[in-house]
Structure formats: structure tokens, C-alpha cells
Amino acid sequence: MSTEAEWSGRFGESLMKSMGTPQALLTRGEGCYVWDASGKQYLDFLAGIAVNSLGHAHPVFVDAVSRQAAALAHVSNYFTTTPQLELAERLKRITGAGPEGRVYFGNSGAEANEAAFKLARLNRAGGDRHRMLALHDSFHGRTMGALALTGKPSLRDAFEPMPPGVEHIDSTIEALERSIDSSVAALILEPIKGEAGVLDLPDGFLVRARELTEEHGVLLILDEIQTGAGRTGSWFAYEQFGIRPDAVTMAKGMGGGFPIGALVTFGWASELFQRGMHGSTFGGNPLATATANAVLAEIETAGLVQNAAVRGAQITQIIRDLDSPHVADVRGRGLLIGVGLANPNAAAIAAAALDSGLIVNAANDSSIRIAPPLIVGDDELRVFGERFGAALGAVPVV
Incomplete structure (x- = not known):
């Protein structure tokens, strides 16, 4: 000892x-x-x-890891596996992304938000969309792209300059209305600011964000890394506000302790990534996806x-x-x-x-x-x- x-x-x-x-x-x-x-x-x-x-x-977690590790743990992204396909289909269902939805797998929440950052860069239609909006006091991860989105200067200062184009705004409907126009590629936000002390957004904020982003062709990306996988009393927090995003990032609870992250796109956002634009050696490996499948299935059935x-x-x-x-x-x-x-x-x-x-x-x-x-x-x-x-x-x- x-x-x-x-x-x-x-x-x-x-x-x-x-x-x-x-x-x-x-x-x-x-x-x-x-x-x-x-x-x-x-x-x-x-x-x-x-x-x-x-x-x-938990027996379900232990059994899933043990069984898959004994069968097939990693194959690279040159191949697919049944657990990967099943998890992608499961995420399309529980997010409400539906048949048009697409799933990208990474290994963490930061990687999911890096993929979301690149997705935003691809939203060029309808003009020069060079701006990306995030909220003050937000947290989206520690990698350089995710850190640029994070609205905590104390975390960013040592690593400046950040990737350009990100603006942080106040968590108010007035700030949304002042900031969103056709020059914005995406708005990313947490439905509840977990790292800021579990702070709710103002009443009506998410609904107004959805209205404005739809009006101006802006991607609404919701970071549900901390709030997703059933934690807030629904599969995803946005369900409680009656909206549907263009993309949602997730990690943490979906793996139940096994590292995994994902970006799920909805509708027209699913057409932005094309072959070769993004990838991950370990992303979507059968060990991670089999475990996440088992965890999410247990959350649902129990x-x-x-x-x-x-x-x-x-x-x-x-x-x-x-x-x-x-x-x-x-x-x-x-x-x-x-x-x-x-x-x-x-x-x-x-x-x-x-x-x-x-x-x-x-x-x-x-x-x-x-x-x-x-x-x-x-x-x-x-x-x-x-x-x-x-x-x-x-x-x-x-």
C-alpha cells in the first residue's frame, strides 16, 4: 500500500x-x-x-469491454465493424438526426469539437462566412481549435494567438440578435455551462438562437459533451427546449468510462464534409463503439x-x-x-x-x-x- x-x-x-x-x-x-x-x-x-x-x-460495461477486446479491438478507418455501424445508427435515432444524419467518431469531447470547428469552416454558402460565435465563460476543450471556442481567457492566454475567426458574445438574446448575420458560419454553445458552475442559459435563449441561425443560414452546433447521454433527464438537453440543432457533439457519458466522442450532423449539415477532409486513426474503433453501444442500451432499457x-x-x-x-x-x-x-x-x-x-x-x-x-x-x-x-x-x- x-x-x-x-x-x-x-x-x-x-x-x-x-x-x-x-x-x-x-x-x-x-x-x-x-x-x-x-x-x-x-x-x-x-x-x-x-x-x-x-x-x-457495472456488469454491462465490464462484459462489453471484455467480449469485444477478446474479439477485435482496432482495425483503423480503412475498415468498418458491426459495433461502429450499430452505434452510428443508434446515435442518429436518439439525437433525432434521422435518415439524413451522419456521424463522425473521435476519441474525446475535444476531438468532437475540433470536428465541429472544421464543419463550421465548410459553411461558406451564401457569402463570405468568416465568423464563428461562441459564448463568454464557455468551455469546449483544450486542443487549439476547441480552446479558441472556449470563452475563458485564463485558459487561452498562454497559447495565443488562437485560430482566427472566433468571437465570444454574452449569453443574452440581445447579444444574439446583434451578432448573428450572413457573415457568421456557426454558433456553438452548451445548453448548460457545466464548467462555469452549471449555469442555465436565459429563458428563450436556445429557441431564439435556433430562429436566428435558421434565418441567416448559420450552423447551430450544440456541445452536449457534458449534458448528453441522458444526464439532464432527456437524451439531450436540447429536447427540453423543443429545438433541433444542425450538429451536436458528445462524449463523456456515452462511453461510460471508455474514451469516445462523436459529432452528429442533421439535414444539410450532413453534406458539408467530403471524403478526405477529416479522420482519426482510433476514431470509431470496435472496442470503443461496442462499449458505448452497451452503455447507451443499458441507459435506455433500465x-x-x-x-x-x-x-x-x-x-x-x-x-x-x-x-x-x-x-x-x-x-x-x-x-x-x-x-x-x-x-x-x-x-x-x-x-x-x-x-x-x-x-x-x-x-x-x-x-x-x-x-x-x-x-x-x-x-x-x-x-x-x-x-x-x-x-x-x-x-x-x-
């Missing part, structure tokens, strides 16, 4: 300095729980940042989309019932929940939660992010209430 000093020292000596020191050395997981090297148990209400849809070591809606409302009520002076508001949808704090002490509360055996995340100084596995049930909610309440009580009120 490694002591904290031993494993943190090894980490500091071998891992890139871009990564912060880990909070614990985790050794195993089961369901909604994980254990560290000392044997301490934690209730995992972050799920690998909205990744582990089925929790840890009613976990509906469970996310029900349990999310229950968790929100549990937090409110704690009646803590630390809590200013509770926001989000389904099992993507943000706790707005009265003071900028999120790091202290997250640390106190970890001490209490609960994993949550300080998304920023004044927000706690909660994103448990979609399998969460009554017992886990009871334990969450106890441990989160203890964490809030352990931090002095300023």
Missing part, C-alpha cells in the same frame, strides 16, 4: 506539471462508490466529471434517462432542505446540478466533502458541481444528504 507521500511524490516526479496534485489514489470502484489506497470509501457524486453513467464496474430526471429533482430538494447558509441557489437539470454559494469557498466545501467521504467538485470559487452516476438510487441519496450536510457544517460561515 502506498502512503500519500509516496504516491504524490511519484506523481510529481513523472506526470506533466500541467496536472494538479491528485486528491487521492483510488484503487477500485463499485456502483456509486470508490475506495482509495487506504481503504477509505467515497460516494462518487462526480462520476469522473459526468462520465461514468453506469457507475463503476430507464436511466427517467431516473436522472427524478433523482435530480430529489437531490435538489435534499440540498434545499439542508437549509445551509452556504447555499445561495441550486440550478441545473437532471443529474447535472450546480450549487451556487453565498461566499467564494467552494474549494473548502469540496475538501470537507472529501473528508466526509463524498466526491463533488468545485467548478469555480462559488459553485459546487454535482454529477452522480445515472444509476443513483434511494440509498445513495440518503448518504449524500448526510455527507454533504456534514461538509457544509464543517466550513465556517463568513
